[in-house]
Amino acid sequence: MSEAVVERVAAATPGPPRLEWQVATVVSVQQETPRARTLVLDVPQWPGHRAGQHVDVRLVAEDGYQAQRSYSIASAPAERTVALTVERLDDGEVSPYLCGVLQPADGVEVRGPIGGYFVWEVAQGGPLLLVAGGSGIVPLMAMLRHHARADVSARAAVPVRLLYSARTLDDVIYRAELEKLADPPQVEVVLTLTRDAPPAWSGYRRRVDRAMLEAVSWPSSAAPHVYVCGPTSLVESVATLLVDLGHEASRVRTERFGPTA
Amino acid sequence: MQTEELRLDGNAAGGVLRQVFAEDVTAALATCAGCGTSGLVGSLLEYGHGMGIVLRCPKCDSAVLRIARARGRLHVDLSGVRLLTIPERVSLA
Numbered sequence: 001m002s003e004a005v006v007e008r009v010a011a012a013t014p015g016p017p018r019l020e021w022q023v024a025t026v027v028s029v030q031q032e033t034p035r036a037r038t039l040v041l042d043v044p045q046w047p048g049h050r051a052g053q054h055v056d057v058r059l060v061a062e063d064g065y066q067a068q069r070s071y072s073i074a075s076a077p078a079e080r081t082v083a084l085t086v087e088r089l090d091d092g093e094v095s096p097y098l099c100g101v102l103q104p105a106d107g108v109e110v111r112g113p114i115g116g117y118f119v120w121e122v123a124q125g126g127p128l129l130l131v132a133g134g135s136g137i138v139p140l141m142a143m144l145r146h147h148a149r150a151d152v153s154a155r156a157a158v159p160v161r162l163l164y165s166a167r168t169l170d171d172v173i174y175r176a177e178l179e180k181l182a183d184p185p186q187v188e189v190v191l192t193l194t195r196d197a198p199p200a201w202s203g204y205r206r207r208v209d210r211a212m213l214e215a216v217s218w219p220s221s222a223a224p225h226v227y228v229c230g231p232t233s234l235v236e237s238v239a240t241l242l243v244d245l246g247h248e249a250s251r252v253r254t255e256r257f258g259p260t261a
Numbered sequence: 262m263q264t265e266e267l268r269l270d271g272n273a274a275g276g277v278l279r280q281v282f283a284e285d286v287t288a289a290l291a292t293c294a295g296c297g298t299s300g301l302v303g304s305l306l307e308y309g310h311g312m313g314i315v316l317r318c319p320k321c322d323s324a325v326l327r328i329a330r331a332r333g334r335l336h337v338d339l340s341g342v343r344l345l346t347i348p349e350r351v352s353l354a
Binding site: 018019054056070111112114115116117118231232233236253254255256257258259260 | 266267268269270271272273275276279280285286287288301302303304
């Protein structure tokens, strides 16, 4: 095939670029909780993302040793920068560096956005039920931020409920922003604290169970879109309970984060 | 640590799958050669480690897709997929 023909074919099929590693620059960092930190990144070749997608982050040591992990995107698709919220795992290879060492103006290798399965767009409609355990809130926050930026009528057409399980109130990531979303209620936010709760705490104080899901979720007849994200054990127990409660398995999308810290 | 705790979703393999396929296939439909069940690639069960990944069928536990990384090469075993149905991208242009 001549070069000219190759050129025409390439021009006629404007596909997505291959997924390439590129160096992003840290614009700012924000401590969210004692264990979680948000990195706001400027990614030079960023094609835009969908709420729920993730990026791969790669660290390369001087001797060539590489470690690679996936981190969910917390920012809304409309935002120009890409925010990742990373929870520090004490025995982790990558998270202690991202949570402790990396500073504004530093570079970090990323590739993304990745994933077409655990994604939600306002146009899909609702109701929308989000269930998070720990840092599993991160991709769900991108969905909440996407929802909050939709126009009033689109937003009104999609009622949203969030059930968020955290160890203590101090471990609740994005707490101030969630309180703002809940008052006046754009989103119904239900917290459950599994380890320790303030004396005046009137909310749930246990792990997510069947009774809690029955109380918080819509009935299966309302056919909500459900997204569950967190430690593998929580995600699998919640997904099984929701299917037992009559929700269609294909409407319950999961993102397992692996073992708990 | 229990193996079950290390289980992730096929979605987590999106990065390496994009190295292999021209499209994001996490939203593609894979039919398991073991039991004939069809499901989204993102909803398969992913078991990963340094050497690569195995995506298993949530119904029958067969290995649907295996990718191993060795000596600068990716080895892709698709023998567990009877059919892969990939949605054509809608052009935004």
